[in-house]
Amino acid sequence: MPLARLGVARGPLLCAFAVIAASTADAQQAGSSDGAVPVAPAPKNASLPVFDVPSTGVQFHTGDTWTQGEQTFRLYAVQSCIRGTTFTNAAGIKRDCGEASIAYFAALIKDANPRCTALAQSGSVTFAVCAAHIGAQTVDLGTILITQGFAFAATDPNGRPVNFQYAVAEGDAQKNKRGLWSSPDLPYPSAILRNAYQKAH
Structure with missing residues (x-):
């Protein structure tokens, strides 16, 4: 579905870099020291291949999970908004x-x-981190999604972020009301999933 019909602006991809750079600087002040763009750390057993995501022939299940060929992938440490939940757009x-x-x-x-690096397998789903290559820039795909407010930092059942740098990027997006954070009734997925887990246990 086109973004305009959803009431959210896409904007040029290159415009995201300044925002991502600022978010990265915040993460570095909070504990990162290598100066690199945030990328989720790989589990210790990571030994799976590198692969490209084609621009066509991809089936999207959620804003963080897709199928290409016969394999399903999910972005590691990223949580998209949940299908079936609603928000109020600018209109x-x-x-x-x-x-x-x-x-x-x-x-x-x-x-x-x-281009993505597969990290680990969980059932039929392969978790991966991906890098977007635009000109001379290489930016973590999860960071773009979270910084622009169209995905969130995944958390564990206790509400702790799986990746701290993604949590910093999410806080910046929330503060500046980017993307879905501009909605007055955002159905925050981490809270929804955590509440469901607590009710089930």
């Missing part, structure tokens, strides 16, 4: 939050032609 219209996440993710994949 005051209710839209599906999960569909907004998917629309931005799909547009980003098409524009950025990312």
Whole structure:
């Protein structure tokens, strides 16, 4: 679904870099020292291959999970908005939050032609981190999604972020009301999932 129909602006991908750089600087002040763009750390058993995501022939399940060929992948430490939950856009219209996440993710994949590194297998899903290569810039795909407010930092059942640098990027997006954070009734997925887990246990 086009982003315009969801009531959110896509904007040029290159405009995201200044925002991402500022978020990266915050993360570095909070504990990162290598000066690199944040990329989720690989689990110790990571030994899976590097692969490209094509601009066509990809099936998007959520704003963080997709299938290419016969393999399903998910961005490590990233949580998209949940399909079936709704937010109010700038025009005051209710839209599906999960569909907004998917629309931005799909547009980003098409524009950025990312290269990913598979980290680990969980059932039929392979977790991966991906880098978008745009000109001379290399930017972590999860960082773009989170910094622009169309995805969130995944958390464990206790609410702790899986990746601290993603949490810093999320806080910056929330503070500046980017993307879905501009909605007055954002159905924050981490809280929804945590509440469901607590009810089940």
